[in-house]
Amino acid sequence: MPQTPSEPAVAGEARPRALRVFPAADAETRAALRRDALPVALAALAAAAALAARGGFTLLLPAHAAFALLASALTALDLRLRRLPDALTFPAYPILLALLALPGDGLALLRALLAGLALTAGYYALAFFGGAGLGDVKAAAAVGLVLGYTGWRTLLVGTVYASLLAALWAVALLLTRRASRRTQIPFGPFMMSGALLALLL
Numbered sequence: 510m511p512q513t514p515s516e517p518a519v520a521g522e523a524r525p526r527a528l529r530v531f532p533a534a535d536a537e538t539r540a541a542l543r544r545d546a547l548p549v550a551l552a553a554l555a556a557a558a559a560l561a562a563r564g565g566f567t568l569l570l571p572a573h574a575a576f577a578l579l580a581s582a583l584t585a586l587d588l589r590l591r592r593l594p595d596a597l598t599f600p601a602y603p604i605l606l607a608l609l610a611l612p613g614d615g616l617a618l619l620r621a622l623l624a625g626l627a628l629t630a631g632y633y634a635l636a637f638f639g640g641a642g643l644g645d646v647k648a649a650a651a652v653g654l655v656l657g658y659t660g661w662r663t664l665l666v667g668t669v670y671a672s673l674l675a676a677l678w679a680v681a682l683l684l685t686r687r688a689s690r691r692t693q694i695p696f697g698p699f700m701m702s703g704a705l706l707a708l709l710l
């Protein structure tokens with residue numbers, strides 16, 4: 510008697526062939542994305558519009574718009590599920606690299622690669638000492654690519670902004686007694702917000 514395919518297999522077959530090399534999103538991730546589809550889309554659209562107003566309609570805009578969508582989706586998922594799924598971060602690497610190659614600046618693209626590796630290494634060191642999660646480490650590579658393309662200063666500024674925003678939020682939670690010193694807060698939203706601010710300011 511033929512066996513009925515399991516749900517993961519069906520979901521995997523429905524994915525484009527090019528994406529099957531990456532992890533598939535689990536049911537919880539898919540449900541969260543469907544639930545937050547409208548706010549994610551609106552946030553990404555607003556961020557992309559702000560980036561277009563800041564930098565103009567250049568060949569770099571597609572990469573910035575793609576990153577805005579990624580940042581919005583990861584922020585929503587980290588707030589709701591407390592994790593940054595590999596199903597979003599891993600495919601982002603080749604997509605962002607391809608889009609960053611559009612302007613044809615080889616030196617900037619090399620800098621983006623080095624910045625992605627550097628930021629990943631930095632967050633991995635934090636994770637080793639318990640200061641970050643592995644999801645943050647993987648998301649840092651995408652952040653490093655986009656910020657590093659603009660310059661090392663932008664990478665530094667985005668990293669500082671992320672830390673400052675997280676610190677301010679933690680202090681606010683402590684002052685309002687909504688958290689203790691041992692409470693863990695998702696860092697993904699601050700990483701993404703800091704990166705977008707660095708691109709805008």
